[in-house]
Amino acid sequence: MAVKYMEVYGQIKAEITSGRYQTGDFLPTEPELMTEYDVSRTTVRKAIGLLRDDGYIDARQGRGTEVTAPLRREDGYDFTSLVGRTTVQTRTVSDSPSKVTAQAATIETVPAPDRVAMALGIEPGTPVHRVQRLKLVDDEPVAHIASYLVADQFSDLAEHSGSVYYLYQFLAARYGTRFARSSSRLSAVAADFIESRILGVHVGDPLVLQTRITESDTGPVEYSESFERSDRIVTFITVSPGTEEGTQLDLVE
Incomplete structure (x- = not known):
């Protein structure tokens, strides 16, 4: 806690x-x-x-x-745009073969902050489950993930705090949740006080923040924030043409 x-x-x-x-x-x-x-x-x-x-x-x-911290605006200009079938792979960086494990999740029910409410399409303050877990490489924490799910869609989820290791597998097995799509945003951030203690880095060290909205066919299911050590985790994005014959990969730069 x-x-x-x-x-x-x-x-x-x-x-x-x-x-x-x-x-x-x-x-x-x-x-x-x-x-x-x-x-x-x-x-x-x-x-x-x-x-x-x-x-x-x-x-x-x-x-x-x-x-005093400025709110940074995202303009509409597409600095680089790749349109096609996309594959995203996250890999760990180490000097030798490594073992990736997950720590059991801590689950609590909290009022939805504004950013979470906006992502999930609910009113601020609506009860949501916050599911926090760590990913470790050879027992060293490399990613701190917090997922938010609407509480009334997963009524007894908080009762499983300490026993959920892989969230998506658990949601599929217990609630029959099926995911149709997701959208992610990657940005560079500096480790603050909390993340420095959780991930074992210095305040100000570079991290990658990945925010993601995962949807089912009926709408948003999960909003997550993943703070990842940039020295231990890398993300590869591959874009290829669609499946239709003759489809070209559209590039805008």
């Missing part, structure tokens, strides 16, 4: 990176944050201290807590 101030830190950080709080905005006051997250003043102050250390805010007595 995560330390409470680290949970609050992560939630406020997510509200900043999702755009709820933008550069120049001021966070709610300490009493308001205490009420919102149902925590003590000490917990709020520890979380604010971490956010300040990581450069997300500037907290000054008598002035308030100002957001």
Whole structure:
């Protein structure tokens, strides 16, 4: 179970990176944050201290807590576009043959943050299951994954905390879930306080953040965030023409 101030830190950080709080905005006051997250003043102050250390805010007595991390916009220009049948492979990097294992997932039910609600097409605050697990190479953590699923679609999932190792296999076997498609976004990020402790790296070390929305035929099923060590995991993307005869691979650059 995560330390409470680290949970609050992560939630406020997510509200900043999702755009709820933008550069120049001021966070709610300490009493308001205490009420919102149902925590003590000490917990709020520890979380604010971490956010300040990581450069997300500037907290000054008598002035308030100002957001300083800029929200980066994604423009519509396709710098590179590959259209065709796509295969994505994730591989580990090591000096010798290695063994990849999964740690049992911790599952808890939480209110959906704004970014999760948007991805899953639900109202913010709707109960969702947060499924957190680690991938390890030779007992060394290389990826921290948090998946979010709408709670009322998987009513008893939280009861299996500590016994789920491979989420998709478990969802298929227990609930008959079938996945039709997924979309992913890869970006480079710097390890913050929480991820540095989980993955055993220094604050500021480079990580790859992969966010993914996985859908069934009826709509979004899962939204996930995977923080991956860039020195231990690489992703290969292969694009080939479609299956129809004569189909060409469309390239835009």
